[in-house]
Structures are given as C-alpha cells and as structure tokens.
Amino acid sequence: MRVAIIGATGYGGAELVRILHQHTAISEYTLYSSSQAEVAISDSYPHLTTISNQKLQSINIEEMSKNSDVVFMATPSGISGELTPSFLENGVKVIDLSGDFRFNDPDVYETWYKKASAPREVLEKAVYGLTELNREQIKNARLIANPGCYPTATVLGLFPLLKNVAVDLDTIIIDAKSGVSGAGRKANIGTSYCEINENFRIYKVNEHQHIPEIEQTLKLANSNLGPIKFNTHLVPMTRGIMATIYCKPLCKISEKTLRELYQHQYDNDRFVRVRKMGEYPATKEVYGSNYCDIGITFDERTGWITIVSVIDNLIKGAAGQAVQNLNVMLGIDEGTGLYGPPVFP
Structure with a gap:
C-alpha cells in the first residue's frame, strides 16, 4: 500500500x-x-x-x-x-x-x-471510525471519519452501560481532562508554558465541539438519550485524556455485574482493557499506545455508577485509531503497527 x-x-x-x-x-x-x-x-x-x-x-x-x-x-x-x-x-x-x-x-x-x-x-459515504463499534462497516468503507479524542474515551466508557443497563439519562455527567498536545502544535498564549504550567483550568464550558459527536454516537446505544453534561479541562501534561463519567442506574446493580458486562462487550477488542475490580486506570498507563483502559464501580451508599476511561489523545484518540481503521479496511491484522506496549514511566 x-x-x-x-x-x-x-x-x-x-x-x-x-x-x-x-x-x-x-x-x-x-x-x-x-x-x-x-x-x-x-x-x-x-x-x-x-x-x-x-x-x-x-x-x-x-x-x-x-x-x-x-x-x-x-x-x-x-x-x-x-x-x-x-x-x-x-x-x-x-x-x-x-x-x-x-x-x-x-x-x-x-x-x-x-x-x-x-x-x-x-x-x-462516510463511516464513523470508532473501530470497536463499526468494524463491519469500516471493512468496505472508502471514507472514514476518525473520531475525536474526547468522544473516543467517552463513548467507549459509556456505550456498554447505555446499551445494557437502564440508566437515568438526566444524571449523566462527563468530566473530561486532556493534556496540552490536544490543542495542536500552533503557538497559542493559552497553551504556552507560563500559562499552563502549575495550572489547571476548564475550557469551552458547555460548548465543546465534541459534544454533538458524543451525543450522536451514544444514541446508537440508547435512542432516548438527550443533551449530555460534558465539560473539558486542560491539565499541565503533554499527552493523555481521562474521562470520569457519573450516572445513576434505575435499579441496583453490583460492580461484579458491571465489570462482566464490559468484559463481554469488549471481549474481542484487543485495544480496550477492562481493569479488575477496585482498580482504576491512569493516563500514564496508556501513554504512547493505542489502548483505552476502563475502570468501573457502583457506589452502594449513593447509588451512583462511576466510569473512568483513559486514552493517549494522539494515538487511540487520533493517529493510532486511524491506522487501526486502515488495517480493518485492508483486511489485515487489526493491530499491525500498533502492538507496542505503553511507554512507562
């Protein structure tokens, strides 16, 4: 090729x-x-x-x-x-x-x-290129719309829940944070060293352009989904996205059941790793890789579910996912060129 x-x-x-x-x-x-x-x-x-x-x-x-x-x-x-x-x-x-x-x-x-x-x-003609959801359509596509970085972390984190569990849709809150590379390489006052170092701030409050993309994709899991509560924060690090997602189920559910549900959803998806009970991923644990790591829990005291989803915004959130889609289009091993483990520390 x-x-x-x-x-x-x-x-x-x-x-x-x-x-x-x-x-x-x-x-x-x-x-x-x-x-x-x-x-x-x-x-x-x-x-x-x-x-x-x-x-x-x-x-x-x-x-x-x-x-x-x-x-x-x-x-x-x-x-x-x-x-x-x-x-x-x-x-x-x-x-x-x-x-x-x-x-x-x-x-x-x-x-x-x-x-x-x-x-x-x-x-x-475009096929939305979130590989884990649209693998079959991608195989024969001529135009792939590679997903945004925030939507990748958020949708992979929420999709199995909305597809399989009755959730109070008005309680969904997505608190997302990204490293500075997500803003691109072009010089910008807001992402200069003096502005971002030892600083932590929210941006594009209630108006981030990834909001409608997340809503459109999650409606495939639950067509009743309305507007979501989604906000983004800039973290003084180079790479990584963490989406911390909160919602309330309409009936009590165990953490064990939630984890089994996620494992079943992503059982054949090599780049989504569901963490063991009581373990929650950090951005450094996917740094430089095409992995999305997900941790999930149910708080019996409050009745709320918490999902933590992390990716490297430049790999699974951009270039790595694009190559993953290329591999599917070519009909070759989906992980070709992407098998390297995360860089740590």
Whole structure:
C-alpha cells in the first residue's frame, strides 16, 4: 500500500509517520503540507533525523491520486471537507482525522465548528471510525471519519452501560481532562508554558465541539438519550485524556455485574482493557499506545455508577485509531503497527 499524509507537521501527522514507518503493509508513505513544502520533515521534527528526511510536498490532488491508495487527512477542520471529494472521485480512499465527516446532519457541523460543511452526498459515504463499534462497516468503507479524542474515551466508557443497563439519562455527567498536545502544535498564549504550567483550568464550558459527536454516537446505544453534561479541562501534561463519567442506574446493580458486562462487550477488542475490580486506570498507563483502559464501580451508599476511561489523545484518540481503521479496511491484522506496549514511566 502507498499512503499519503496531508498535514504531516502537526502532532497527529507526526504520530502517523512514526506508526507507518514500522507498518509492514505500507510500502511507501509520502508527506504533504500546505505551509512547509520543500522542507524536510526532520527539520520540523529532529527526532526523525536519519529515520525520515523526506521533504514535504505541495498538495496536488491529481498527482497524489496517481501515487496513493489511501490519504490520511491530519488537517484542521474545514480543509478535508474541501479536498476529500476529489480524492474519492479519483478512487482514492480517505481517512479523515478532522471533524469534517463525523456528523449525519451538516447543520450540526456548521453550528458547532463555525465552518461550511462538506457536501451532503459526501457525508453520506462516510463511516464513523470508532473501530470497536463499526468494524463491519469500516471493512468496505472508502471514507472514514476518525473520531475525536474526547468522544473516543467517552463513548467507549459509556456505550456498554447505555446499551445494557437502564440508566437515568438526566444524571449523566462527563468530566473530561486532556493534556496540552490536544490543542495542536500552533503557538497559542493559552497553551504556552507560563500559562499552563502549575495550572489547571476548564475550557469551552458547555460548548465543546465534541459534544454533538458524543451525543450522536451514544444514541446508537440508547435512542432516548438527550443533551449530555460534558465539560473539558486542560491539565499541565503533554499527552493523555481521562474521562470520569457519573450516572445513576434505575435499579441496583453490583460492580461484579458491571465489570462482566464490559468484559463481554469488549471481549474481542484487543485495544480496550477492562481493569479488575477496585482498580482504576491512569493516563500514564496508556501513554504512547493505542489502548483505552476502563475502570468501573457502583457506589452502594449513593447509588451512583462511576466510569473512568483513559486514552493517549494522539494515538487511540487520533493517529493510532486511524491506522487501526486502515488495517480493518485492508483486511489485515487489526493491530499491525500498533502492538507496542505503553511507554512507562
């Protein structure tokens, strides 16, 4: 397979380079950038010196279509929606890491992302790429809408519960926290060292663009789900997301039953690990890996369920999941290029 990465200078693009470099089914990967054409990728990322000194190329859809079987769009929102239709017309498959194809309704995208939506007829071709939920559809897809990082952690944490347990839907509270790399590489006052070091803050209160994506996906588990309570916080660390989720079941349930339910849901999903009773995951335990670790408990005193779901936002929340979807599309081992254990400490 020959693949192209558009947006290779972002953190998600750099992680794609790292993963695809050791991917046994990829014969060639080519890097593209609209802002740094003719600059070697190792100039932007010195850690790639002698590993990949490839120069970034300008985006030319016709030339790229001749030389690529699959294109990864590691671009800001709004760009893929413009470029992807032409690639599809040329017979090239696309895996989009932005939010441009995640919504069934273009009005939802335009409301939350403040950008023009991709054409409706293209949106209808997209398969939502949360592999653990849509594996069969992904196998034959030509366009994958890779999920957002927060939705990945949240949906994997909540889906089995909403699918199998009667829950008071008005009690669902999602308290999510992310490392600074989730904001991207572009310089920003709010993510500068002096602003974020020894600091902890909430952001995009009640208006994070991942809210409708989470709601849309969780309605597949329970169609009665209404608006969710979801807020995000910035943590002074580089990588990682922790979604701590609270809700109240309509009947008493044991922690043992909950854990068995989750184990059954993810029994054949190698990248979701359900932790043993009384054990709750930390972000460091999935650092640099494609794993999502989940801990769950029921508090008999208060009658509330607590779910803790952690991922590496750049891997399972972006590049790793994109490659997992690629593997499913190719019909090869789903973990190809992704088997490395987490980096610890």
